[in-house]
């Protein structure tokens with residue numbers, strides 16, 4: 001990978017509040033277990049808005065969810081991801097002058113993210129009010145090798161003076177979450193979630209344990225500061241805050257470095273999280289920082305090698321795509337206690353909740369490049385299957401399981417059920433992701449165990465929720481992906497998804513039977529052949545709305561009867577509509593927040609004729625605002641399928657740049673992980689036309705006009721395959737593993753080493 005594709009840099013840092021708070025997200029460090037926002041170590045002036053946070057994937061407290069009316073089954077409590085510690089604070093003093101970019105003179109400054117080495121850095125050349133000049137370089141890393149570890153390497157070079165240098169490095173356990181009462185997408189109330197339990201110092205390292213207010217969880221963080229030169233160190237504890245002061249002297253042209261190690265441990269994963277933090281600290285200190293950096297580099301070399309997505313001809317977009325893929329590996333949970341939150345570990349938007357974003361937008365990337373991680377994500381769903389069963393009972397279903405719309409620990413956290421719990425398609429989405437995983441890996445043992453249990457239990461729900469009308473299976477009173485149209489009958493996406501789900505449940509049943517693997521799972525959940533017949537019948541008779549006049553699939557039974565929203569004449573400042581119009585008002589219009597039927601046309605493309613897909617695409621394009629970040633990537637994929645090259649590229653660009661260019665104006669609250677995964681899909685499923693089907697792996701590559709080529713690798717049935725697309729050719733290489741049969745532009749090829757096919 002070239003440097004131009006692996007470093008994202010900003011020079012001459014703006015000290016404007018809006019830019020700073022945005023860059024806290026853009027330059028955050030995370031590794032799937034922990035995430036630390038990129039706050040200035042020295043803090044900001046009074047009155048500055050900053051979200052100072054460090055998070056653990058899946059670690060939460062319970063907060064009240066106030067409901068004005070106490071109706072049956074309404075959610076009254078939610079989980080919220082916690083800011084667990086502030087170990088970022090480091091104050092530097094040159095004699096008696098504190099370093100601070102808002103005073104004195106900033107002579108040079110820059111900030112960068114190195115995506116092949118896995119760190120972020122800030123460099124400042126600064127003159128103090130009294131004229132002392134220093135070069136400061138601060139490098140931060142969350143280790144992929146030791147997931148509990150966050151490091152800050154803080155180097156100071158004296159450029160024109162000699163004197164005293166003091167670091168004051170804090171470790172604060174009593175921290176709060178950010179709150180913004182104005183925005184429903186961020187927690188609206190300020191509440192104390194963490195309470196100090198103990199704080200101690202062992203060999204100059206501080207260990208602070210805090211307990212959550214209601215979830216009964218504990219977290220321990222350990223901090224140790226090391227100076228590159230002999231100095232006088234004092235570590236003390238004041239009211240559950242550990243303060244480490246180190247003093248030394250510095251001469252002109254000398255560089256002194258403070259290395260600060262923070263380790264995290266929590267009671268979800270460990271019985272004794274304090275003991276574990278101490279072990280993790282020992283482990284962190286057993287390697288030099290250089291060795292930690294080396295391991296980080298090695299991890300990322302493997303990661304990029306497995307993905308290998310490179311684009312030639314458009315540097316800006318190529319960097320944006322690279323950035324998006326980097327964020328996916330930073331955000332994805334690496335164990336069954338966690339998943340991938342809508343904002344990853346970069347901020348508090350959506351409170352660290354896991355949505356369908358995982359299965360439909362992010363998991364496809366891991367399924368194709370790192371099936372082990374994809375499997376983990378499914379394991380997480382299995383770990384909350386019992387809660388999904390309970391959720392189904394709450395919602396009045398006698399059998400089956402209904403996954404919550406948003407959650408951390410498996411319990412529903414959606415306060416507004418019409419745009420939350422009613423999105424029953426989440427069951428079909430989880431099933432779809434399992435089928436894709438199966439098609440990519442043929443991991444039958446997994447289907448015979450956890451994955452099968454999920455598929456069957458969630459399939460049962462469709463039978464309970466739907467009913468026959470004139471010999472057609474209808475699903476009423478649900479919400480599709482588009483959150484500007486709620487509580488409808490026969491949402492096309494939901495019905496297609498349920499049909500696919502029920503068909504696959506039946507297929508897996510027969511496959512397991514054939515392989516003699518059926519009994520354990522069937523016995524466990526009391527699944528019978530007659531239930532499978534019900535599944536097949538409902539799938540066959542599933543009603544999929546079609547409008548003869550427009551020759552499109554209506555989004556639901558009533559969508560086409562509504563007034564049209566005048567998107568063109570809606571003032572810019574009124575978007576996103578959800579922040580400016582009452583939901584009920586929006587529901588009475590034909591206006592979509594995001595891809596809904598168009599998404600179904602992508603994932604279930606064989607269900608409809610290409611003309612219907614084209615007509616639908618053109619119709620929905622006019623009524624979609626793309627107020628959700630999950631939308632333009634899907635429009636790009638379907639535009640590619642329909643041969644609308646320019647549109648595909650424009651939609652792709654919108655999606656690729658979303659966070660780096662803050663186009664939705666809310667990146668300060670966190671990155672948009674679903675959009676990032678969707679952006680990958682726009683290249684691989686969109687431009688390259690990749691599909692995983694029962695009949696194998698399909699490709700149909702096109703090349704956007706601006707590009708001179710692109711390439712990527714996928715793992716298909718344990719073989720690694722590289723696809724290179726140039727102006728005239730599509731070259732497919734078997735990198736490792738067994739020979740495979742693949743399909744390119746509809747023709748079958750036997751892939752033994754390399755095949756070169758002329759591009760159509």
Ligand code: BGC
Pocket residue numbers: 342350355356357481483593594628629630674
């Ligand atoms: C979208 C949902 C999505 C959620 C979290 C909402 O704005 O409408 O589809 O799951 O954000 O990303």
